[in-house]
Amino acid sequence: MAKKAKSRTIAVRLISMALTGYYKTFSRPRQHRPLSMLKYDPVVKKKVLFLEQKRGGTK
Amino acid sequence: MATPQHITLAQSLPPRLLHFFKRFPPPQLSAATSSAAAPPSETITIAENTSSSDPNAGASTYEVPLPTSTATSNNADVGWKKNPFLAFKNPSTGNWHPPHYSLRRQADLFKLAQTHNVLPLMPPSPKHPELKAQKRIEHGLRVKGTGEGQRVKGKYWERTLKTRLETRRKAMESMPDMINLWRERGHGRGWKKYPSGKEGKGTAELFDPGMRHAWVHERAPTSTA
Numbered sequence: 001m002a003k004k005a006k007s008r009t010i011a012v013r014l015i016s017m018a019l020t021g022y023y024k025t026f027s028r029p030r031q032h033r034p035l036s037m038l039k040y041d042p043v044v045k046k047k048v049l050f051l052e053q054k055r056g057g058t059k
Numbered sequence: 060m061a062t063p064q065h066i067t068l069a070q071s072l073p074p075r076l077l078h079f080f081k082r083f084p085p086p087q088l089s090a091a092t093s094s095a096a097a098p099p100s101e102t103i104t105i106a107e108n109t110s111s112s113d114p115n116a117g118a119s120t121y122e123v124p125l126p127t128s129t130a131t132s133n134n135a136d137v138g139w140k141k142n143p144f145l146a147f148k149n150p151s152t153g154n155w156h157p158p159h160y161s162l163r164r165q166a167d168l169f170k171l172a173q174t175h176n177v178l179p180l181m182p183p184s185p186k187h188p189e190l191k192a193q194k195r196i197e198h199g200l201r202v203k204g205t206g207e208g209q210r211v212k213g214k215y216w217e218r219t220l221k222t223r224l225e226t227r228r229k230a231m232e233s234m235p236d237m238i239n240l241w242r243e244r245g246h247g248r249g250w251k252k253y254p255s256g257k258e259g260k261g262t263a264e265l266f267d268p269g270m271r272h273a274w275v276h277e278r279a280p281t282s283t284a
Contacts, residue, residue, distance in 0.1 A: 013256065015254050015256055017230060017234065017237060017254075017265070017266075018227060018230050018231055018234065019226050019227050019230040020227055033247070033248065034247070034250075034253055035247070036241065036246070036247035036250055036253075037246075037247070038238065043227075044227065044231060046231075046234075048231075048234055048238075049234065049237055049238050049241055051247075051250070051253050051254055051265070052253055053253065053254055053255070053256035054253050054254065054255050054256065
């Protein structure tokens with residue numbers, strides 16, 4: 001039986017680089033480069049860099 | 060031998076306390092008398108003196124020979140004579156006997172003894188003020204960890220708060236540099252290192268200020284070429 005086709009887009013988690021544990025979830029095309037953006041972190045109350053979390057080994 | 064101090068002391072004591080001392084003579088007094096004259100009959104004279112000075116102790120005649128009877132009485136008597144405030148195990152039968160005085164009566168006696176300044180004559184007891192103060196220090200507020208030499212464990216977030224704040228502070232210190240580097244690298248186009256998302260890992264492996272110069276050095280030849 002053929003494997004189920006992988007979806008074109010994936011949901012990714014962008015982690016605050018202030019290391020507060022705060023994160024935002026976005027979806028991006030699977031083939032796109034990892035996301036990174038400046039966003040507001042409510043814990044430190046500043047705009048900080050958010051980087052995409054590395055995905056697990058099973059994927 | 061009954062000294063005048065003992066007699067005046069006995070006259071000043073309330074009947075309840077006096078009765079207790081008659082039944083269970085304090086070892087300090089009996090030791091002093093035995094060292095003075097040795098025979099147990101001396102302790103009897105003390106008891107007689109105290110009983111004569113006490114107007115309420117009419118039925119104390121049978122109590123008088125108790126100090127002498129301890130030598131010949133059974134084990135249970137010896138145990139209670141040692142300390143009537145503690146439970147006593149009969150060594151021959153293995154039976155446990157409760158203390159001669161209940162905790163309530165012990166507390167009453169200790170309150171009386173404290174008001175009449177005869178605490179040093181009282182045998183050790185769980186109701187002794189010194190022991191109670193010691194326990195209060197040992198147990199603190201009765202909350203686990205508040206006693207002497209103990210630490211409150213605290214919730215997980217309380218135990219880890221300090222280190223978490225420290226990592227956050229370090230991360231925020233290097234944040235402007237990190238953002239500048241990210242901007243220089245085309246808003247993430249040239250960014251290679253991404254977080255694993257596991258706790259306890261700082262931003263050191265993703266970014267350190269020295270890395271930036273290395274990258275600038277790498278880019279410089281390509282831009283000139």
